Amino acid sequence: MLDSSMNVWMVILLSLLLLSAVFAVMIRDLLKAAIALAAVSVVLTVIMFLLGSPLAAVFELSVCAGLITAIFISAISLTKPGTQEELAAKRRLRLKRFIYLPILLVLIGVGLWLAWPSLKLDIAAVGTGAGLSVQQVLWDARSLDILGQIIIILAGVFGVVVLFRGRKAR
């Protein structure tokens, strides 16, 4: 199913994805980190389109790239940016911890590359649901998830209400 041209695109997009993720983690300034995170979501959306799952791509683009990034940016703008020395110190600390990250990545890469042929991954024909409309997917195939979604939102609401609403008395 994956012909050679797709392969090339995939490699580019996946490396782009990795690059922006590392960038989001390493960058000193919070704002730039949030934007990098948005970039990660955008690249992910493109990959999903390529892999033929438009619905997931649409949700990814709208929710992660859009909504979450907006919330992040509004929150960051409210906070007071740390002084230069704090930022430098935090960066040095983060650098020290993430030295090992590239080595780990390389190792996993090599391991996968070696083990790949013997893994004999038989990807089953997954019902990609390309033909199904949003309405059918939501209500018929995964109807229970709607209920789950409602309860999670409820829990999230109570969490916000309980944790963030400071009481007048204090």
Added chain:
Amino acid sequence: MMGQILLSLAIFVPVAGSFFLPLAGKLSSRFRNILAFVLVSVSFIASAAMLPSALSGGQANYWQIELPLGLTFGFLGDGLAVFMAMVSSFIGAIIVLYSIGYMSHYNNQNEYYLLVVLFIGSMMGLVYSTNLIFLYVFWEIAAIVCWRLIGFFREKETVKRADKAFLVTVFGALVMLIGFFLIYQQTGTFDMLQMKGVQISDWAVALILVGIFAKSATLPLHTWLPDAGVAPSPVTSLLHAAVLVKIGVYAYARFFLVNFAMNPVWHIVVPIVVGLSAIVSAGAAIIEKDIKRLIAYSTVSQLGFIFLGLSTGSILGIAGGLLYILMHGLAKGGLFLCAGIVEQNAGTKDITKMGGLIKVMPVTAVTFIFCAFSVMGLPPFGGFFSKYLVISGAVSSEQAWIALAFIVGAILTIIYLLRAFTMVFMGETKLAGFEDIREGSRTMLVSVSVLAGLSLAAGILINYPSAFVQTIVQQMAVVIR
């Protein structure tokens, strides 16, 4: 039908009744004391009533509920069970009578009487149960009660000792439980009646012996018994002398004499272990200064004799062992209760600080020496016959060297009991305020002299207990070669 009612009475009246004692205690302490005594004597009378049918094989007093996984919940009142039940409930009744006087000025007495009656109830349950697991259940209830009773005075040190006793006995019980599982693997059930006469593997025997030795305080697992001397003295006499330590001995008799056959090599191994225990604890008793610890060491040593009797596998030895259980229960119970009176009135437990108490406490002194003579095995007290039978049992199974070791043990017994008697009751007194020491209260003296008198009577009228023991040994003989 009658047997079944008696059987349930003997077990469930004390077990269930004990929980009503605290309520009775709220009404009046006298009512609670009497109720406690009645509960215990009910189980004694019920067991005694079962005697005639028990002697004819005991099939009449038997009932059970069939449960899956081989866990049949059943009780059987055969000769051995009725004998043990009568001995422990009788001595238990006397001890309850004694503790009415002794415990009168301590607090949380309700808890005390609940525990003592529950203890005797669990002893009844254990003695009559035919299922290994339910025997283990009553075994552990006795351990819980023993923990709460040893820690009764609630000082830091006594609670530490109580924890130690609880841990050691539960450890032994758990090892024994693994032994039970080995038997379960071999026979597929826990019900002893279905497994009568089966030869069990050596591993199972070894593990069960660990449990028995932990409960009956034999050498490697015995140090909890002297430490438990910190409990109130009716408890120590109940635990050390008469009832608790007899559980292990009863278990040995029930498993290896009545129910299961075992590799004859154990008839050599067990006497050696038990001989070591008798000698070491006798030696320690000679050095010991605290009167309760001394008598506790003596119990460990005398248990060696009882085990010797049961483990040599000869008819004489087994009869001697069973008689020894009775005689030792009476005499040692009396010794501890005298020690209780002495400790309460003289104010100290250290025998090197006492002396000359015979002038102030003549009745206690006489009962002490009577019980001491019975423990030493001097005629005309009951101890003589049981000691002779145990020694001749050892001799008749070609183990004369073990018998010689136990003669040395008997000599040490005479020495440490006389040492204790003379240091406490004879010679010049070293006690301050000697004049105002007075005798124990009436109920205490009555119960002590009953025990001493019985030790003497058991010696002279030996034909009654020995006739009873003869029928039990015949019932057992079916298993032994």
Added chain:
Amino acid sequence: MSDMMLLFPIFVPVFLGAVMFLVPGKAKWVKEALLLIGTAVTLVVSILFFGKNMDFVLPWGGFGMDLSLKLYQFSSFILLSVAVFAFLIALYSVVSMKGHEQAKKFYAYMLLTLGFVSGAVLANNLIILLFFWEGLLVLLFAMIMTGGKKASPTAVKALVLNGVADLCLLLGVGITVFISGTAAMDKINLPMDFWGSFAFALMMIGAIGKAGSMPFHSWIPDAAIDAPLPFMALLPAALEKLLGIYLLTRISLDLFIFQPGSGMSIAMMTIGAVTILLAVMMALIQKNFKRLLSYHAISQVGYMILGIGTALPIGIVGGLFHMINNAMYKSALFLTGGSVEKQAGTTDLEKLGGLGRKMPITFTCFFITAAAISGVPPLNGFFSKELIFEGAAESGLVFYIVALLGAFFTAASFLKLGHAAFLGKRRTEHDNVREAPWPMLVPMIIIAAGCILFGVYNALPLNNLIQPVLGAKLGGESFAGILPASWLLAGISVGVLVLALANHFFGVKRTKSGLGAVDHIHYAPGLKTVYKWAELRYFDPYNIGMVIVGGISKVLWWVDRGIDWVYDKFTVRLVNILSLGIRKAHTGSHRLYIAWALGGMALLAVLVAVLI
């Protein structure tokens, strides 16, 4: 007479003894009457029983422990002599114990002891014999206790020593019953193979322990001081010897096949010889009337054991004859000692002297019995010693020489005692000393007369009391008759007596006092230190035993503490190390926790890879 009567000599005294406890203390004369009735009835019954053959069996304890009593010639003889001595000493103690606060208890224990001794003598079942035999232990302890507060250490010593001997007897009985299969004494006849001789040795230890010979003797001299006097006259002097030697004879004649010259007989003879010599050497240097007599009681037992140890008919007859003689003159000597103590107030020889004239009857009885014990012909002591000398000479010269030495020292010590107590200058405070009251004198006179009778007309005791005991083994000889069998031995014994007399005069001239007659032996260079140690009780088996037991129990105590340490310290520390280690590992940083989780997963992966 029905065989039920056999129960009388046991249960009449025991019943009366028990009743004695119920008698109120202040009731005048009741307790004395009970005592006399008890002993008199037993005496009458045993006289009636003399020479009869009776058998009585009552199933009692099961497992072969049925109460079976058997009366035959030998046991009726012992029963009679026990009853006679008990009655005489009861008569004596009624007066000497008057006013003693423990008198009632003492009389009760006396009756109980009489009952138990006759029980032991009549018993035909080894276990019943053991029952009565060990019952005496308790009564011995109680009787010494009546001697007052300071008597308890001696009582403990007596109980421990006799306890050890009796436990050996118990083991011996156990083995014998096992080998022979039955406990009935008249059916047992065991060869001397390994287990047989082991059982014989154990029962011998029990017998000689009761009789009060060497290794188990050291409580008797202490009891002489602490216990009331009639106790000494009754038990160590008479009953215990009778019972002990009775059992020794029964096991040598009936229960086991006891060959002369066998290992066991040599062992028994050496014990006898050692007891004779060492005890009499100790007796020599005593300064107290009663302690001197008590050491003699121990040494005379040595003669009996030596006699029976020879396993020759002559030796056994000599031993038995010496047993009855010794019982007579030893108890009489104690009674004289008692009357001296009652009248002069002390038995310490330094404070006594010249009482002969003031107490003529006591002195004459003392003189006769002292002569009898020293073996002066024609008294009974001489004849029984001659038989033992002859037996010893046949078995081994060394035993004969030791016996002779014993005779020499016995004579020397009694000369010293008689001279110090009755002859010599009388102290001023003893001027108003009067003769003892008649109830105390009568027993002494009867026994002294008995000594003379048994000496002069020794056929009476020999032919119908002692020789029938051996029955077939005797081989038809009779040792009765006034003329000694071998003139040579008789001459040597008389020579020994003359030598003792000369030594006495030499000692008296040297130290100018009766008491100092043996000082030249006492302070001889070699013997002085040994004597000093002996007085400090270094050789006392009880003290040695107690030191050994103390050492052993110290070691066992540390073994016990070691096991306790494992529970209290070792396991607690081990678990603490483990649990504190785990607790410190939880530092609280979530990064570490995630690392653990991922590490765990990696480990799992490795495990799965390895397993498949």
Added chain:
Amino acid sequence: MPALFLLIPLLGVIIINLPGRKIGNRMAVWAALAVAIIQIGMAVTSGSMVWQGLAQVVSLPFGASLQIDLFTAVVLATTGLIAAMSLILDKNAENPRSLYFGSLVLVTMMGMNGVVMVRDIFSLYVFLEITAVASFVLISINKERDPLEGAFKYFVMSAVATVLILAAIAILLLTVGSVGFKAVADNLSAGGVSPQVIVALILFIAGLSIKAGLIPFHAWLPDAYSSAPPAVSMLLAGIITKVTGVYTIMRLITDVFSISSIMKTAFMVLGAVSIVIGALAAMRQDDFKRMLAYSSISQVGYIILSAGLGTPLGFAAALLHFFNHATFKSLLFVNAAAVESRSGTRQMSRLGGLASKMPITGGTSVVGFLSTAGVPPLSGFWSKLLIVIALWQAGAYFYAVVAVLASILTLAYFLIMQRRVFFGKLREGLESIREAGAAAVVPSLILAGITVLVGLLFPLVLLLMQSQGLI
């Protein structure tokens, strides 16, 4: 019909929050309590004819994907019971924020009911997330520093667990094509366990172990339990960890991966390790609740060990111990709450001899600790006995011996607790202590009653289990 278990709590939350905060505060807990009790009732009668009859008549949505079998019914009943107890206990706290507490408990119940009733892995993941989010918030409801730190650790660790579980679900979806329990099981039994499925299994085991708190993955549990407010820690220990962790493991072992021996041996090893190390860790803890946390790790180890056997008796024993542990562990947490509310501290070294002043708490704690240590005649012993019989029948002798001897360690640390807190001379300065309030005493009595009844009436329980075909 099963959907009722989700809809009723949802309805409850809505009703509680309608009238605003003042009335809500008082009314909330009682309403939540009502819901919990209704749930117990429904769960208990779920197996009966009445329930089946109604099910035909009323057809609610999500019928297909939610089912109730015996295992689910038992867990639903236990959830209801422990939730009810926790709600009562919350009244004991000084400044109870009962409105939020009530609604959050209802949300957690919805989550747990969902986890228990779903029959496919993905919705299982969804409801796991619901329970996790709700319990984070519950732990930090009073917004003190300690609970926040505990909640943070719990949050981070369950995030890791979620990633692992999601990865595993993804792989399984790839290999099997659908996520239903039956579908996956049939595929595995047909196609056999390929390497990628093994990778999925390992991820699943790791994720679920973090959720259940087995030893190498347990580190969040002590901090979360000890710092949470009393009512919440009782809920957490009593039921939340058990449903999200233990129930899922048992469900997967029996229904989904029953053929793969990897999962079984892995969980048996993890169970045995947690029993021993959990008990050792609990030995020298000075904080009462922290000790109880380690103790529950050890007891969960027993359940997992027995479930890991895979045999029907093993499953039955695990189920019985699941129920017993829920009751006596919550009982001990209730006692801890009572002691903390009266004496103001959780450090056992500063307590002593409270039994004389707090007899009911003292007495019930004795029942609780004896049952945990597996000392007869209480319920803990019988379930441990069944576990050991199951182990022995399946031939796992070494595990059985470990299981039996570990109860000595359990007994040891509980004796230390008893000696330090209840059984002994009253420590000076604690004279003023009175017995805990009704809010603490009532739950302890109910739970102790259940423990004793199950223990004493065990022959009946055994017959009941036999009738249900468990044994």
